Amino acid sequence: MMQGYQRSDGRKGIRNVIVVAYLVECAHHVARRIVDASADMDVHLIGFPGCYPNEYSLRMMKHLCVHPNVGGVLIVSLGCEGFNRRELHATVAATGRPVDTLVIQERGGTAATIAAGLKAVTAMQDCIAKTPRVAIGLEDLVIATVCGGSDGTSGMTANPAVGKCFDRLIALGSTCIFEETGELIGCEQIMAARAVTPELGEAITACVAKAANYYTVMGYGSFAPGNADGGLTTQEEKSMGAYAKSGDSPISGVIKPGDHPPSSGLYLLDVVPDGEPRFGFPNINDNAEIAELIACGAHITLFTTGRGSVVGSAISPVIKICANPDTYRRMPDDMDVDAGRILNGEATLDEVGEEILAKITAVASGERSISEALGHQEFILTYKSFEPVGPACLPVRARRA
Amino acid sequence: MTQKDPSGLILLHAKDNVLACRRKIHRGDSLMIDGTAVTSGGDVEVGHKVARVDLVPGDVVLKYGVPIGSITQATRIGEHVHTHNMKSDYIAIHTRESTGEAALP
Numbered sequence: 001m002m003q004g005y006q007r008s009d010g011r012k013g014i015r016n017v018i019v020v021a022y023l024v025e026c027a028h029h030v031a032r033r034i035v036d037a038s039a040d041m042d043v044h045l046i047g048f049p050g051c052y053p054n055e056y057s058l059r060m061m062k063h064l065c066v067h068p069n070v071g072g073v074l075i076v077s078l079g080c081e082g083f084n085r086r087e088l089h090a091t092v093a094a095t096g097r098p099v100d101t102l103v104i105q106e107r108g109g110t111a112a113t114i115a116a117g118l119k120a121v122t123a124m125q126d127c128i129a130k131t132p133r134v135a136i137g138l139e140d141l142v143i144a145t146v147c148g149g150s151d152g153t154s155g156m157t158a159n160p161a162v163g164k165c166f167d168r169l170i171a172l173g174s175t176c177i178f179e180e181t182g183e184l185i186g187c188e189q190i191m192a193a194r195a196v197t198p199e200l201g202e203a204i205t206a207c208v209a210k211a212a213n214y215y216t217v218m219g220y221g222s223f224a225p226g227n228a229d230g231g232l233t234t235q236e237e238k239s240m241g242a243y244a245k246s247g248d249s250p251i252s253g254v255i256k257p258g259d260h261p262p263s264s265g266l267y268l269l270d271v272v273p274d275g276e277p278r279f280g281f282p283n284i285n286d287n288a289e290i291a292e293l294i295a296c297g298a299h300i301t302l303f304t305t306g307r308g309s310v311v312g313s314a315i316s317p318v319i320k321i322c323a324n325p326d327t328y329r330r331m332p333d334d335m336d337v338d339a340g341r342i343l344n345g346e347a348t349l350d351e352v353g354e355e356i357l358a359k360i361t362a363v364a365s366g367e368r369s370i371s372e373a374l375g376h377q378e379f380i381l382t383y384k385s386f387e388p389v390g391p392a393c394l395p396v397r398a399r400r401a
Numbered sequence: 402m403t404q405k406d407p408s409g410l411i412l413l414h415a416k417d418n419v420l421a422c423r424r425k426i427h428r429g430d431s432l433m434i435d436g437t438a439v440t441s442g443g444d445v446e447v448g449h450k451v452a453r454v455d456l457v458p459g460d461v462v463l464k465y466g467v468p469i470g471s472i473t474q475a476t477r478i479g480e481h482v483h484t485h486n487m488k489s490d491y492i493a494i495h496t497r498e499s500t501g502e503a504a505l506p
Contacts, residue, residue: 152448155465156411156421185491190467212491221489225497231422231449233462233482234489237469244465306448326447343423343447 004136024081034117071128079105139173151230151306155241158323163247164353186236312376414466439479
């Protein structure tokens, strides 16, 4: 039986981490020193570098700070930045979690704030050690997937194996999220046909069209030189491989960063900003996508890689599924699952799907994933802007209303 | 839908006109493609594609049974299909060549 942490909003966590959140790059160093001084793998650093206020980043930080894997929050502000620290503090306090805000300009500068921060973290550690433990099942879990460092093997092994795992999870009552509409360009018609309503199908087609337009303005698709080295030739080829992660279940809805899926089932996360392209590439790297999946409530992210990504994440563990047998041989100590065995006929997609499911259960029970044990806690948050999703995107919520 | 072939090629979908490599193919290796013996003209890495039939410019490339781009240069059966002889029908990609990195020492 898996044991989780009960949160006041009804959700359950699989970790009980303290996040130290800086609200502008100028507070980054102080926040990092507090995290380092705590010498605790469950104290994580997150933050936002910009000085200008941005609704999206405030919303993201709020959802990240009250994520079910988070037990307490220390906010580190320089003092003069545009971030609404009071609103962030109040949002965390309203959930009953311990929260502190340290303003460097009011605390006497760098050294004094680091000392105060360490004291605050120590007090929080004692406090959150008392968080009630409760039984947690697969039906309580939100599992996300992302691919990074994709190559020609990704779409043959790891991605369809995650798709098999997703189908099993959804049958068992979990909530699953796949994403990156810019990496689904070319699959929109096939994907729309899996939507639970025709209106949702149209919404899916529209959000992929938005992505294609956005990336065209940026000048490049979501395609790195390493993708071509690994045998992928076009955006649409990469898309078809990435799309295999979604499995065969019906698509229940489209969400945007910070939206919580209203039911179990399969959800597509629309990560491409709305309106005229303003702040640059939608997601500047894989961790920007992982942070958005976590803001949607993801407890664990299944990360498939062909070329060999090493990243993890703050807040929620990343399980690394290696698609390419050559890559696995080169860097086995970074991979949780060797899906490249499928290429050599040593395992089937279904078997690797079951292996991933077993790994999810183990990690949800407290076992550290490989990237987590290595201390990978990458995090990035940049400027974006979104409109709320329309009623067609969430047929489940529309039916309830 | 996946069919294995002792030469290391996989047909991912019956409609496909390219095959995926499940192991590295070396120049001179003999490939058996739908009963036709072909000698590989070059090295092709794991995860890359080779032509299942002769292809001409404008041909739509099918993988997983769906279009993934189109051919820009005549390509013989068994030849490597990649950025040198095919392109996206949607959106430009950036390669090491286009960013100038390939030209650096």
